[in-house]
Amino acid sequence: MSASSRKSAGVPGLRIAALIVAAGRGSRAVRPDDSTPKQYAMLGGAPVLWRTIQAFQAAAEITHIQVVIHQDDADLYRNCAPVGAAKLWPPVPGGPTRQASVRLGLEALAGVAPDAVLIHDAARPFIGADTIADIARSLRTHPAALAALPVSDTLKRANSNGAVAETIDREGLWRAQTPQGFHFDAILKAHRDAATAGRDDFTDDAAVAEWAGIVTTLVEGSERNAKITTTEDLAMAERLLAANDTMMESRSASGFDVHRFTAGDHVWLGGVKIPHTASLEGHSDADVALHALTDALLGSIGDGDIGQHFPPSDPQWKGAASIRFLQDAARRVWARGGRIVNVDVTILAEAPKVGPHRAAMQAAIGAALKLSTDRIGVKATTTEGLGFTGRREGIAAMATATVMLPASLGSSGA
Ligand code: MG
Secondary structure, eight states: OOHHHHHTSSSTTOOEEEEEEEOOOOSSOSBTTBOOOGGGSEETTEEHHHHHHHHHHTOTTEEEEEEEEOTTOHHHHGGGSOTTOTTBOOOEEOOSSHHHHHHHHHHHHTTTOOSEEEEEETTOTTOOHHHHHHHHHHTTTOSEEEEEEEOOSOEEEEOTTSSEEEEEOOTTOEEEEEEEEEEHHHHHHHHHHHHHTTOOOOSSHHHHHHHTTOOOEEEEOOGGGOOOOSHHHHHHHHHHHHHHHHHEEEEEEEEEEEEEEESOSEEEETTEEEEOSSEEOOSSOOOHHHHHHHHHHHHHTTOOOHHHHSOTTOGGGTTOOTHHHHHHHHHHHHHTTOEEEEEEEEEEOSSSOSGGGHHHHHHHHHHHHTOOGGGEEEEEEOOTTOHHHHTTSEEEEEEEEEEEEEOOTTTTOO
């Protein structure tokens, strides 16, 4: 793969493979009348594994997908390759344990030699694009990253009579999910070393990494990314899917902002500090592009505007980094059960030039909104010397945002 095509991936410069572990037999049958392994059970008209592969196929960060299957499942697998799954490699047979299957999958990927690998359970079909992006981003600065959720239930240890023996402090406890992401060479070596040492008892890859001394960072996962293990899990997944298909609605909204120039030597634009012959005047860092984006997101949920949530009269926002305002708007969308689909901003200015900073702006906005860069438009135009921007009196920015929200009954007025 050439350097330029590498750059087109969601995480610039990193080739990230997905290794999907589908070799398990499962001790708990999904349906009492059916011995089909759970990763091949039908869910909303498609096999669970199809949905899992599709999620990684759609993720801009992922460059290769390797699936490990049970040697007897070649026929079952045939339905599981999504149409046009260009990144998907032929499946390889697994081993007697999950750990052995992962190692065999890693060995199969060794020829591709990706920079990193995200190892994922086939039975987690609702893996979100945001979680994949979070882990991929984390691997730029950390050797390993694990999707996990903080434990919120109170934990009890039972004695042999089924009575409570003690209550366990849940402080600092997390539930491990997948994907679990690693720098490829390090996790391949860890798995080989574990096999050589006769250790075949690790229940996940983060445990293999821990044994090998690799520090794994926690990335907050999602309750939706649950593992389908039982009939009840599958029924719940069917309901989730049905609700998603019929009850989401798309919302689009716009934002606009202007800041005037004042004396200074830099501007903040799109979350990036850019040296310039003037600065923008404002109570916060005056990042006109992020202010327009923030208003577009707030507009999509009808939740006022940036001035209402962060009033200039409030001293706590003096000099504030506007990325905080954008993050707040994103959290307001998420709190409604919403998902940001894409955002787009146009900066109107004679100078400074935006092009050299576009990738950094996309990275800053992507980190705040948990979006891959192909969902973040950053554009700029001069106004041909016309108007206040043409006279270099200030910078304007306009933005749009599209979000998917659960449709509340009657809200459309239909
Ligand atoms: Mg503003």
